Amino acid sequence: MAKVLLFFLLFLPLYLSANGHIFVYHRFDDTRYPTTNTSIKELRHEFNYFKTHNYKVVPLIDIVNKIKAHEKIPDNWVALTIDDGFKTFYTNGLSVFKEFNYPFTLFIAVKYTEKKYKDYVSWKQLQEIVKYGNVEFHSYGHGHFGSMSDAEIKKDMDKGLALMKKYLNYEPNLFVYPYGEYDDRVEAVMEHYNFKGVFNQNIGAVDGECSNEYDLDRSALVGKAPFKLYLKFKELCGVSFQQPTVFPKNKIVKTVEVTLEDKTIKSAEIFISNNGWTRVKVKDGKILWNANKKVKLNRIKIGVKVKNKIKLMVLAK
Numbered sequence: 001m002a003k004v005l006l007f008f009l010l011f012l013p014l015y016l017s018a019n020g021h022i023f024v025y026h027r028f029d030d031t032r033y034p035t036t037n038t039s040i041k042e043l044r045h046e047f048n049y050f051k052t053h054n055y056k057v058v059p060l061i062d063i064v065n066k067i068k069a070h071e072k073i074p075d076n077w078v079a080l081t082i083d084d085g086f087k088t089f090y091t092n093g094l095s096v097f098k099e100f101n102y103p104f105t106l107f108i109a110v111k112y113t114e115k116k117y118k119d120y121v122s123w124k125q126l127q128e129i130v131k132y133g134n135v136e137f138h139s140y141g142h143g144h145f146g147s148m149s150d151a152e153i154k155k156d157m158d159k160g161l162a163l164m165k166k167y168l169n170y171e172p173n174l175f176v177y178p179y180g181e182y183d184d185r186v187e188a189v190m191e192h193y194n195f196k197g198v199f200n201q202n203i204g205a206v207d208g209e210c211s212n213e214y215d216l217d218r219s220a221l222v223g224k225a226p227f228k229l230y231l232k233f234k235e236l237c238g239v240s241f242q243q244p245t246v247f248p249k250n251k252i253v254k255t256v257e258v259t260l261e262d263k264t265i266k267s268a269e270i271f272i273s274n275n276g277w278t279r280v281k282v283k284d285g286k287i288l289w290n291a292n293k294k295v296k297l298n299r300i301k302i303g304v305k306v307k308n309k310i311k312l313m314v315l316a317k
């Protein structure tokens with residue numbers, strides 16, 4: 001009896017916080033674009049790490065199904081995705097996935113393939129790729145949905161989906177926002193398509209009980225990404241971002257206001273793009289911080305972290 005109790009005491013915290021991880025790659029061994037590239041050497045290093053540290057690389061849909069069923073996702077589950085459909089996945093990356101027998105999901109921006117852009121996979125190559133993994137949807141034109149009307153978004157989506165049906169003969173189940181940009185309005189347009197899962201590009205983890213299947217976090221493994229650190233992250237559940245809710249005027253984030261469901265949290269860290277993490281006080285589950293931080297890009301991330309639990313959101317101009 002004592003042994004059983006000890007077992008539970010030791011493993012309970014692990015069990016309670018079970019989280020999977022979804023990673024996203026873009027280009028492979030393409031040194032022209034260091035910010036979206038992963039060298040094959042680095043890819044092998046990551047895959048060997050997964051293999052020797054008991055990580056189980058599962059099809060992305062398995063994670064989505066766990067979330068839909070509100071079931072715990074084992075801590076050692078990892079799903080691998082590749083965005084955009086760059087040719088270097090076919091020429092350089094695919095053979096390594098095959099060698100390790102790792103399932104993958106490739107999200108294509110259909111226009112690049114349809115118009116035969118030279119850096120992208122062809123329909124013929126995609127027809128071969130689907131023998132080894134999943135090919136899913138990443139819009140037709142890879143536009144900034146935040147600045148497109150509902151009708152423009154629908155037109156783009158319908159065009160891309162029809163071409164996937166024509167060349168690959170199925171309807172995709174999974175979708176990734178172009179540039180990882182979305183807001184409530186864009187999310188509402190997506191509901192019309194009945195995808196099983198929709199993914200962003202925010203660093204984080206996926207929790208079977210609190211993740212939203214229409215807004216799932218993926219951490220990018222580009223350059224020399226700290227993937228071991230990413231594997232330690234858990235999703236911070238029960239976060240509600242209250243301010244800012246739109247891209248800030250003059251690119252200055254004035255006030256950050258966040259509510260946390262867990263009222264026992266006393267301290268957290270807030271992330272603002274170009275400004276790193278800042279420690280802030282939490283009172284009765286409320287963070288109210290006069291940040292006054294300048295951001296540089298037209299797409300910014302704001303995040304909150306409590307120990308190794310993390311949640312980010314994106315605001316696009």
Ligand SMILES: [Zn+2]
Nearest residue numbers: 083084178179
């Ligand atoms: Zn993309």
